[in-house]
Amino acid sequence: MDAAPDPEHEHPARPVVELTDAVALLGPYPALAGATIRVDPGEIVLLRGPNGAGKTTLLRVCAGLVPLSRGEGRVLGHDLRTERAAVRPRVGLLGHSNGLYGDLTVRENVRFWGALVGATGDEIDAALERMAVGGRLAEVPARKLSAGQRRRTALACLVARRAQLWLLDEPHAGLDAAGRDQLDDTLRAAVAAGATIVVASHELERAGSLATRTVDVVAGQVRSVA
Amino acid sequence: MDAAPDPEHEHPARPVVELTDAVALLGPYPALAGATIRVDPGEIVLLRGPNGAGKTTLLRVCAGLVPLSRGEGRVLGHDLRTERAAVRPRVGLLGHSNGLYGDLTVRENVRFWGALVGATGDEIDAALERMAVGGRLAEVPARKLSAGQRRRTALACLVARRAQLWLLDEPHAGLDAAGRDQLDDTLRAAVAAGATIVVASHELERAGSLATRTVDVVAGQVRSVA
Amino acid sequence: MSRWRVALLVARKDLAIEWRSRVVLDQVLPFAGVTMVLFAFALDSDAVLERVAPGLVWLAVLFSLLVLVQRAFAVEAADGALDALRVAGVDPMSIYWGKGLSLALQLLVLEALLLAAAVVLYGAEVPAEGVVLLVTTSITATPGLAAVGTLYGGLAAGFTGRETLLPLLVLPAVAPVLIGATRAVESALGTAGAATSDGWPWVGLLTVFAVAFGVGGSLAFGPLIDE
């Protein structure tokens, strides 16, 4: 609605994510119970909190997959209540599951997602290398991979997709030590290229060292960490 | 074959797991390429190693799910090549997936697994409490749980199953800090009750502090860590 | 714990899942109903229809069987529970009996309703002495169907593409049941002048089939899902 930047805010740029008192239901259950959060461009925000607190739901709300029941939300300038379809093209979500096609090889998976945004062969190769799933692995069908290799492939797909807002749900799960380093590099590179990142994770040390800000999610609400 | 304890070994008790030059194929690929490992009663062994090294395969071989192609293996005194069916009743495996029935509630899931070994209602309740999925959560259908809550429920099922050999594949994945503490307590209690545990994990600090021994799995082989 | 108690546990769990999700009642039943309507439409001639009504009922039962078996094992495979069952050392024979039992019960309910529908839809008429034969036919045909369905359902569950491997395995195997049950029901309904007494030999065949596949399946299920 008001496209002009609001002079009162500390950050001159328009926030990438802005939820105000957001309530989201899973069945009858208020998985988000009035969450307020604001994420500015270029931030890497870590969501932490106990199991079942609502981190996954928060990310899915931002991705436009779960509708808001009450409250307000804007993502990349679009209203989550009315323009959910417009939000999506520029959001990349890595959920608890990987979204891979088991019968396609690693390379074909990454190529499919890359092709949707017109990525070239070189960019696909670069994405594969980023998460170290090139070489021999690139030609293995995704269903035959180990758990960590699948997670790596999913991250490579995300790299190829070149989203503006990255929503990552426990990206560390299943990654070995080297993979975690590669993930850090990947995320730094993405931010350098203009992306904004929200990560939910239980690997507090790892993710905390990367994040520019940490917020607590507790019982469906968001609390800033001092 | 020879049931009498071997006087040459340091540990007088018969080993729980004993693989010698084990080779296991996934399709054409030798995921285990000559692994030798021995686990004695009461140990907590941590398997660590890069993604795709063969940790999951090693655990599945021990559970009798993947057959040996070459080499020898005995688990709980039974030969893996000829008596795989006899091995299983006393093994509990937590894989990358949780093995829950989505339409049943948490309590019903745990009760099903418990009932198979004749557990009483109190024991079921105790298992639920162990992983903090009692109370409100116990009556929620498993498909509606968060990722961490599902992992907790799977662990509670394992507790109810009262196995002698616990094979855990990244049990930490998705658990919050409290859950990890509960997991540690659970494993210690299991060992105190006479179980032996093999854990594959990338949470090296967490799992390492609990384990009595750590071994490296690299490229389908096992190396002891000094 | 005895085999039977474990089998009952497995059956109870399956029936609980069905009760929770109401898939058979809400969806398979209408599916079978629509199937029968479509058959009738495709055939489109009353004389033919009355003649073939018994066959159509059993065809509809067969297709429902496929859907039910798929569902019974989708439930196990969804989150790797079948692996867990195998590792938990649950005797494969118990799994087989348990799943077969719950499948047979669901099938029986379905058959009763479909036969009733056929009487109404296809204008079939049941003479009093045919009712006993009809009921016996259902009761002997069902275990055979459940035995085959469970056996191959378990085999297909472990593989991707199981949606399609299953019918390929099951349909030819149950062809004898289809024929036997059709003939028996024809006798029960007196279709095309068949006498009720003609039906009993077919019931015998169905019984033999059920026993043979029940025993064979009990023995084969373990090796089939084990590897």
Added chain:
Amino acid sequence: MSRWRVALLVARKDLAIEWRSRVVLDQVLPFAGVTMVLFAFALDSDAVLERVAPGLVWLAVLFSLLVLVQRAFAVEAADGALDALRVAGVDPMSIYWGKGLSLALQLLVLEALLLAAAVVLYGAEVPAEGVVLLVTTSITATPGLAAVGTLYGGLAAGFTGRETLLPLLVLPAVAPVLIGATRAVESALGTAGAATSDGWPWVGLLTVFAVAFGVGGSLAFGPLIDE
């Protein structure tokens, strides 16, 4: 990137998956074949059989359609790829066209083989002038089937028990195709003295159905899977 290019990407991916897994060729096709043999068993009379052969072919196609649609969306749902597609902002209309296209191609192959099988199995005979009609019928019936299948497949994909919701929605909706295509093929084969010219109005009906559901589906698919 234009809608059509994205749709082609989706279709190519689906066909690649099919090519890799060979599910249609190795399993659906035999399934359809077995179904047709079973029909023959259940009907058990040559005269009747020849009369109803066209209807049976299309029934077999319908059941195969269900299997194919289930498979097409099982592939997306297995690891949450449908969510990923939705979030990637892929236009739902492109997904619809892409998946519909790959489905239609697979169906066409299947129909060709089934019709050939019918000619052999049921002793149907194709007069020369009927061949054109036969081909046109396939080509007009298939998009309609694919349109309905894709639409409801997408709706059912997000939910548990989808194995069974799907037939409930699809079968009544495609009944007109079943009727139209059956009548058209009857004319093409000259079953029961039907003239070839009688078939063309039915082809018209099939075309109208395909266009109506194609347009309706394109518009409806977004809202249906969006939520």
Added chain:
Amino acid sequence: MTTTDLDAGTPARTSAPRGTGTRATRVLGIATVVAMAWLVAFGLGFSPADRDQEESVRILYVHVPTIWIAYLAFVVTAISSGCYLFGRKKSLGFDRVAGASAEIGVVFMAVTLIVGALWGRLTWGVFWQWDARLTTTALLFVTYIGYLAVRRLGGSHHQRAKRSAVLGLLAVLEIPLVHWSVRLWRSLHQEATVLRTDGDISMDGLMLFSLFVGVIAFTLLYVWLLLHRSRTMFLEDLIEDRGLDQALAARRAEAEEVRP
């Protein structure tokens, strides 16, 4: 008719209606009862028996009105689905009317089917015939069962509304198929005698009048049921919303416990 929008954003109304009845519906209910009594009187008493069908023709006065009202109900479903889908406000009131109307339509249609089958037994000697009219009727019935199944899939009110609205618009296209099926296919079933396009009504006057009494009675019944059912649905949604308030409070209290 209740149009208060239960949009998720609006907090639950503090003074909810205590029932689904109002003075208007009570008047309507009485009118329905009176019309039903008239229908019984005309259908079973005043109207003559038929030449061929004799007494069984009286089934007509239930068979035909119920199917017409079922058509009407499905059309209402489609219209309110359209209003929901294309309306600016996305008012859930329309969704509830659509759902309620479809439920009533399914019930009425079940009555048509059962009564028709019984009638068929009397006149044709069988419960069911495989002609186009009967088959398409059965398929229409199943289609709306599917519609109701989709309504129960779960999700938020608006998700439910959107999904089912799309389906409601698609399903209504089958009605013309049922109506003209007799023309399209050679059929046993009664050709349209009342709603014929040439406007030539060929029926005994008193029979025709009885039929119209039936139509009026069932229309009143439909409207009465629709009002009550959509209000019940409104209350259900309201209860759900109240439940949400409580659930939210409970969840927020959880957070207090965690606070260090």
